[in-house]
Amino acid sequence: MGLQADIDKGGRALAETFLQFSGIYSLYARRLESEIAKSPLPNHVAIVLDGNRRWAKFHLLDPGKGHNHGADKAEELLNWIHDIGIRITTLYILSTENLERKDAELENIYKLLEIKLEKLYNDERVHKRRMKIKAIGDTMLLPRRLQEILTKLEESTAEYDAMFLNIAIAYGGQKELIEAIRKIAQMAKQGQIEVDEIDEKTIESCLYTSHLPQPSPDLILRTSGEKRLSGFLIWQSAYSELLFMDVFWPEFRKIDHMRATRTYQRRLRRYGR
DSSP: OOHHHHHHHHHHHHHHHHHHHHTHHHHHHHHHHHHHTTSOOOSEEEEEOOOHHHHHHHTTOOHHHHHHHHHHHHHHHHHHHHHHTOOEEEEEEEETTGGGOOSHHHHHHHHHHHHHHHHHHTOHHHHHTTEEEEEESOGGGSOHHHHHHHHHHHHHTTTOOSEEEEEEEEEOHHHHHHHHHHHHHHHHHTTSSOGGGOOHHHHHTTSTTTTSSOOSOSEEEEOSSOOOOTTTTTTTTTTOEEEEOSSOGGGOOHHHHHHHHHHHHHSOOOTTO
């Protein structure tokens, strides 16, 4: 992301602030809510939460501040998805590549995640809305404390099925496929399945998202302006609508979430046909 792009983002942020205080923002938000209520919603939305460090850099802040603001924004998102009516949400938090850094910034992220996940465990909204929470990824790569909190979250929400929140952490799309292939190979070796019987459903049953009523996202959204999926949900994204928004994650607002929903509703999905 170049300097000019960062300057452009700053200009847009100032313009948005002006609109918000002028009252135009609230009028536009109500108009958006009215528009998206008239069309079918995406059932499953996946979001790559990108741009925390670049947001902090633009504002001359320590990277930790960016991660803090980004984590707060993820908390707000729980209300937005409920208000709009989206049933399944998958959030890309940390990739397996991120874990290779082994630096002070990563340790700070771990501590922040501990705090936020513990708070989520005690959040009444989760239980009131009957939200099933599950970590998808190789969680054994995470510190034991994080593993314990994630296990508590999964166990306490295991019976819920009204909403689904998937936390992609220590996640790698290629690693997910490798693990699925190994599972299928083991099934074939043990005579549980014939090679000719292996199909799409067999593969999907071995992926991290096999617990979902709809594993494939209708919409995948990435913030920060980067236009790639970075290995996110490689199999599941085959026919997903992709949307790349030129806003850093800490600046992402409910109105941006509604814009993304409206953009999805205006697209004609062909599923390769």
